[in-house]
Amino acid sequence: MSIETLIQDPAIPAEAGAVLASPYDPTDFDQSVMTTYGRFPLALERGSGCRVWDTQGKEYLDFVAGIATCTLGHAHPAMVETVTQQIQKLHHVSNLYYIPEQAKLAKWLIEHSCADRVFFCNSGAEANEGAIKLARKYAHQVLKIDQPIVLTAHASFHGRTLATITATGQPKYQKDFSPLVPGFHYVPYNDIKAIAAAISELDEGDRAVTAILLEPLQGEGGVRPGDKAYFQEIRRMCDETGILLILDEVQVGMGRSGKYWGYEHLGIEPDIFTSAKGLGGGIPIGAVMCKAFCNVFQPGDHASTFGGNPFACATALSVCETLERENILENVQQRGEQLREGLHAIAAKYPKQITEVRGWGLINGMELKADSPLTAADVVKAAIAEGLLLVPAGPKVIRFVPPLIVSVQEIDTALQVLEKVMGSW
Numbered sequence: 299m300s301i302e303t304l305i306q307d308p309a310i311p312a313e314a315g316a317v318l319a320s321p322y323d324p325t326d327f328d329q330s331v332m333t334t335y336g337r338f339p340l341a342l343e344r345g346s347g348c349r350v351w352d353t354q355g356k357e358y359l360d361f362v363a364g365i366a367t368c369t370l371g372h373a374h375p376a377m378v379e380t381v382t383q384q385i386q387k388l389h390h391v392s393n394l395y396y397i398p399e400q401a402k403l404a405k406w407l408i409e410h411s412c413a414d415r416v417f418f419c420n421s422g423a424e425a426n427e428g429a430i431k432l433a434r435k436y437a438h439q440v441l442k443i444d445q446p447i448v449l450t451a452h453a454s455f456h457g458r459t460l461a462t463i464t465a466t467g468q469p470k471y472q473k474d475f476s477p478l479v480p481g482f483h484y485v486p487y488n489d490i491k492a493i494a495a496a497i498s499e500l501d502e503g504d505r506a507v508t509a510i511l512l513e514p515l516q517g518e519g520g521v522r523p524g525d526k527a528y529f530q531e532i533r534r535m536c537d538e539t540g541i542l543l544i545l546d547e548v549q550v551g552m553g554r555s556g557k558y559w560g561y562e563h564l565g566i567e568p569d570i571f572t573s574a575k576g577l578g579g580g581i582p583i584g585a586v587m588c589k590a591f592c593n594v595f596q597p598g599d600h601a602s603t604f605g606g607n608p609f610a611c612a613t614a615l616s617v618c619e620t621l622e623r624e625n626i627l628e629n630v631q632q633r634g635e636q637l638r639e640g641l642h643a644i645a646a647k648y649p650k651q652i653t654e655v656r657g658w659g660l661i662n663g664m665e666l667k668a669d670s671p672l673t674a675a676d677v678v679k680a681a682i683a684e685g686l687l688l689v690p691a692g693p694k695v696i697r698f699v700p701p702l703i704v705s706v707q708e709i710d711t712a713l714q715v716l717e718k719v720m721g722s723w
């Protein structure tokens with residue numbers, strides 16, 4: 299679940315922002331911008347590393363990172379340099395021409411993943427749309443299935459376009475937007491029997507399951523890591539039947555899990571996978587990646603005006619090269635362990651409030667007890683008032699997704715604030 303939905307939840311008091319030290323007057327904003335988000339009355343103006351400052355000058359430790367997006371934090375010198383140089387040189391041209399920056403980024407991605415080919419777009423939803431289109435074309439052309447079905451999981455999150463809210467197995471995102479896109483069916487996550495049953499039940503006439511779309515770790519749905527045995531069995535079933543395995547790596551990919559890709563934790567390789575959030579470190583870019591055998595797009599099949607422009611690709615490449623050059627994955631693993639250790643200690647201290655701590659690398663969740671009146675939004679609001687930015691993932695899970703460059707001291711500070719906040723109930 300995303301923060302906007304939570305804060306729109308009627309259970310959360312409208313005066314949520316009153317606890318904040320630096321309220322932002324939203325009048326002009328709300329009179330001109332559509333109210334698609336419930337927002338904290340806080341406007342951030344400046345950032346450096348893992349710190350951000352609001353319009354009143356108050357400092358926050360940023361454990362949201364634009365929701366798992368600002369891989370290198372704020373104002374990272376490598377990004378500043380690349381952005382500055384590229385905007386002066388060439389920022390946008392059409393995909394009617396070759397874009398060398400695209401080739402460099404695609405090559406880096408191919409060398410650091412199981413992919414053979416890459417398509418660039420601008421966001422996670424768009425990347426998943428592209429993956430769904432690619433899988434449908436493969437179903438029609440190669441599998442010869444007229445009515446292909448994509449299986450997705452309950453509590454998943456795949457984006458906000460029509461096809462991706464349909465793929466998202468959460469009715470609250472679909473409400474009021476019917477008719478949805480046909481060809482999707484939902485199964486419980488981490489439940490192999492359910493997926494096997496759905497594949498055989500849906501196979502009828504010219505209809506069949508031709509793709510399975512899953513997150514390696516469910517992000518918005520509550521920071522739930524995928525089960526290794528479950529994914530390995532799915533991989534085996536896909537190999538046996540020709541069904542495509544598509545992984546949505548939009549949130550967990552690009553190093554956030556302590557490995558470049560979430561699938562590396564599961565001991566499998568997808569046929570198609572998507573990336574966005576962390577890929578550009580905060581510059582909008584998304585990617586659809588696939589193995590050679592399902593690389594079925596041809597000229598005219600898919601396109602994007604902005605997708606893969608020189609500016610976005612050069613910046614994303616500087617993020618990728620910095621991750622590698624500065625050995626940031628090691629930091630993700632070590633800081634992740636430090637964070638989980640601290641969260642476990644807090645959970646042990648407040649057993650009436652906290653039920654579980656889970657995650658990989660620097661995507662972690664702390665789940666509050668179902669029978670406790672405390673919600674994730676309560677904790678997030680109290681943390682903001684103490685200068686720590688956090689984000690819920692569902693009504694009961696607090697999500698920790700700091701920049702991947704977060705330091706030992708910053709993790710300690712965040713844990714101290716959280717401990718203070720938890721102690722106030």
Ligand SMILES: *Cc1c(COP(=O)(O)O)cnc(C)c1O
Binds near residue numbers: 455458550
């Ligand atoms: C955020 C997210 C998306 C949607 O990405 P946008 O860039 O907001 O379109 C898709 N899938 C997952 C797993 C996400 O976390």
